Amino acid sequence: MQGMPRARVPYLIAAMLLATALPGLPGSASAQEARGTISGTVRDATGGVVPGVSVTVTNEAMGTSIAAVTDERGFFPAPYLIPGTYQVVAELSGFKRYVREGIDVRVNEVLDLQIVLEAGALEENVTVIASAPLLETTNASLGQVVDSRRVAELPRAYGNPFALIGLAGGASFVRNARFEQPFAPTHIVGYSINGTRANRSDVTIDGVPSTSTANAGQVIASYVPPPDLVQEFKVQTATFDAAFGNTEGGVTNLSLKSGTNALHGTAYFSTLPADLFANDFFANANDIPLPDFTDRRWGGTAGGPVMLPGLYNGRGRTFFIYGYEGINQALPRNNGTPTVPTEKMRNGDFSELLALGPEYQIYNPFTRRAVEGGRFEQDPFPDNIIPPALIDPVAKEILEFFPLPKTAGNPDGTGNFQQPELKEPVDYASHTVRIDHVMSDKQRVYGRVSWYDRNSNYNNYFGNLATGQEFGFFSRQVALDHVYALNGTTVLNVRYGYDRFIRLTDSDSASHGFDLTTLGFPASYNSTIPEDIRRFPRINITGYQGTNVPGFRRPTETQSFLATLNKSAGAHSLRTGMEFRQYRETNRFFANDQTGQFDFAAAWRPLGCPSTPGNVSPPLTMN
Structure with missing residues (x-):
């Protein structure tokens, strides 16, 4: 097994964040x-x-x-x-x-x-009863508050609350809008704020960091709360407060709803019926039907006082709220125009290609011999047919996993495996539980646990364990907060946050622990590879659809601790504190590369043909 651990532990300490307000x-x-x-x-x-x-x-x-x-x-x-x-x-x-x-x-x-x-x-x-709105006169930071009414009523792609970040002046979305979904964390916070690079702004939920690291140090949203649970959020596009750091641009801070004295809840369901969508002009002109798809979203919230009949009445003291969202999606995935061997080709018969020109003639590499001028020559296979005795038994077993062509393709047999019906299924579920408790007139605490799982399977071109990838995002968050009024002029706030986010891609689970001896590989080769990373081998043939690609597991962890002390002293208001963050990322690459990767490029085919013509043969059919 080849592991590539990488731990990045930058300790971001906003040391003694001292902000002294002006008199008054x-x-x-x-x-x-x-x-x-x-x-x-x-x-x-x-x-x-x-x-x-x-x-x-x-x-x-x-x-x-x-x-x-x-x-x-x-x-x-x-x-x-x-x-x-x-x-x-x-x-x-x-x-x-x-x-x-x-x-x-x-x-x-x-x-x-x-x-x-x-x-x-x-x-x-x-x-x-009615008066002029109160003004915020003590904060110079610029930004936009997106209130609960906007969150509830404005259209959002897949209900994603981050889609409303663009309402703030200076914020522009620069990623692919097709992926502006709650289960696509790299894209949904792809905003440039006041000219900064995309995916470089901080994101917090109730003040707790909700970010993870991605490629080239990008910031991604490691958790997206169910939309009905979002009270409001603020996009700060210019942060002059010394307390803000870890960001090139702005800060987006979501505030989640809390339970109330009244039991209440919400529920929703939405779907996109494929029957109501029209096909485009060019597809109709080529008799290509509209691909079928599935797109459903549902969820809701429930909250109120914590009530344990006969044991505890939390009205006015202890509150809970729970939010959930689920998405089930299966959208068409265009795999281009790949090629698979025909029935004749996998049995060594390439005779039909001779009609296209002599450049498709296949030669027997075992007849290679030196001739004058320092050159070599070899004999052609009669009628362009490879004898069964020369077909490698391992190659023949591997080709059993390659499906037959779906279309006629081009005259040379290329482009014969179009699959307009191929789908990429996604299952996503997001949960959040929050508890608020008033300990006394001086102390208040809250705790929150959030998690989501996103599982999808794509690139299953062959419909068997030789292709197909499991792709997933898994998020876990914990937040704890304590407010303590030490006296009438001094308030202490302490907060802890833990965030764990895992990105995982691997071969289809059906190929886990694959027995290579079933393909004809020797038992000694099979036993050298640990079973937990053994997969169907990776086969790359120039011009043909290959098998699986390598996988990885990339967990990231973010821990944060914040302490803030607020003090009113005469004509002054003082604030001091510190914030500590630890980011840790580990990369582990694994799967079928460790099982074996077999590459067959046209320039190195031992068949005596030029490297430029079409795909005359999967070269692994030669012994």
């Missing part, structure tokens, strides 16, 4: 943060600041609250809010109770809320 700024968003902040100042009718005001920020869907008290400047912070709609209540004896509802908090957004309290009894309410 109410706060700042954290690095790679998927949550938002509501902060602001409370004043009285004369414009004076009011300290000691109790401010309660409540998630309207979950019913969870964060409490704060204004300081001597009348300032209050409410950080690390899950994107959603919030209510803010401000109370102080001697003033009317202030209530504002319907405040939308988005990804990585800091909203500045200016509250004015009116003198009066606390029992009296001043409810703000």
Whole structure:
């Protein structure tokens, strides 16, 4: 076995990410943060600041609250809010109770809320029903928030949420749009942002890295969540915050939905019926029917409070949500116009080719002899027929795996194996489970587990174990997050993420452990190759459809740890922290190359014919 391990372990440390806000700024968003902040100042009718005001920020869907008290400047912070709609209540004896509802908090957004309290009894309410939208005044980064309505209503290829990255100014998709599918991770984030190279931007889910490395250091999306689970996402096209790194261009941060106090769910199913598609003009003109295909997508979500009857009531405290998406697809795969030997050719009979010209004459290499002038000559096979005694028995067994021609092809027998009905099946399933828990009024945690499997089989030209490849992507993710309010002015956030992504291609499973002695190879040769990597051998014949190609297994791992400390100190808001990432990639090439690769090029055929004419013979038929 030939292994080619390669471990790349760049330790990306944003060392002591220190961001000191200017005096008067109410706060700042954290690095790679998927949550938002509501902060602001409370004043009285004369414009004076009011300290000691109790401010309660409540998630309207979950019913969870964060409490704060204004300081001597009348300032209050409410950080690390899950994107959603919030209510803010401000109370102080001697003033009317202030209530504002319907405040939308988005990804990585800091909203500045200016509250004015009116003198009066606390029992009296001043409810703000409609007001001007709150502005984000503390973040200089440029970008575009794609909200839940756009995610739900705008058309997306195969439901892929990353297809909406192009809504951000300066973002342009430069990859093949045909592969803009959730199970094609190399292509779906192929965006150039403000002129940077494609596949060079960072992608996070709830602030946790969701990227893997690919060819030439490209960044790919290692996990794509079910679309109904996406709350919204933000594409930051210019990141001035020192907390952002590991990117040439922008940062795309998806925020997933959380469970709420009400049990709720979604479900969908879509299909593309082949009968409703029209054939094109040229196919009709050549009597080529429209290829049949399958394309189905389904999924949904379910979420709510964690309820264990008689044991635990998680309403207002513990929430769950689960999302799933499945795709079943079988699209036509054009294999061009390959060639396979005819029935006569595999028995050594090439007589029909003589009518095309003398250049198709085959010569017996065992009659080669020296003649004058330092040249060699050899005798032609009578009638261009190779005697059965000269046909190699291993070659004859291998040719049994080559199917017969499907079409007449060209006069010389080439191009006789067109398969317009050939399909490439794909089965894809994506899952995510998220749990949110309020430990106390000072501590909140969430955990998420995500995974998907994509399996496909393609290039099965012969319909047997001699061809066909299993191709797969397998993603596993874990995210853990803890927010701890140490006191009224200090909040600590700690986050861990683990991402494992595997790309795998191998010969069809039917060929695993293939016994080479069934082809006539000696047992000594068969036993030298470990069974776990033994496959049907690789046969390359110039001008003919060959057998399997080599495979590989390429697992990548990304581990990340982030700690951020937010501190309000008088007229300043301070933020410091660090992020650590470890990337590891291992390549292992294996499969039928270790079993044997047999190449037969036209220039080296021992048949006495020039290398330029058409495909006169699979040369392996010679002993």
